[in-house]
Amino acid sequence: DGGITQSPKYLFRKEGQNVTLSCEQNLNHDAMYWYRQDPGQGLRLIYYSQIVNDFQKGDIAEGYSVSREKKESFPLTVTSAQKNPTAFYLCASRSRGLGNQPQHFGDGTRLSIL
């Protein structure tokens, strides 16, 4: 089955620590996205990538970094500069062809501070 896999499902971060969230897709999609969701809120865009080796900042990129070395993978690093990292992180992908395509989401990673 094609889809998006996020790991781990739960992650705990210590003060001053960087952590990396994994996102892998086998849908052959060019575009990939990272969103942050806080309790009772909608999703906010952190970073997105339209093509391998290229990515763009979203609305709340400060304290986060990404890489896109392979089409299938778009890992997100939450750095120690992100002072309020506790949230639910969602990865998504979309086909760029023909426009007007929906996004496909993984099941998320819940990050908490120890």
Place this chain on the structure above:
Amino acid sequence: SQQGEEDPQALSIQEGENATMNCSYKTSINNLQWYRQNSGRGLVHLILIRSNEREKHSGRLRVTLDTSKKSSSLLITASRAADTASYFCATDEGGGADGLTFGKGTHLIIQP
């Protein structure tokens, strides 16, 4: 900033009744999408309506779009307990591969 705003924030109805959720947005869009999120899970795409469309159906779902009022509605007919979830509207402004802009969602509870 979040463009879409859903109304109501929460809705509780009896099984079998219809549920209507509304979404307002601020800027021009290429399309508007509705997603469902079950507790602790990712989002599932329900329906996409293009800016030149006024109404779209998919099973028990009916979506309308009024670009002059910058608003959309999602109607779920003959609700079921399994429809209990949060529903989000999301706007696509560019039609390219940029990210979507989400509202805060409507939490729907279907009482058996």
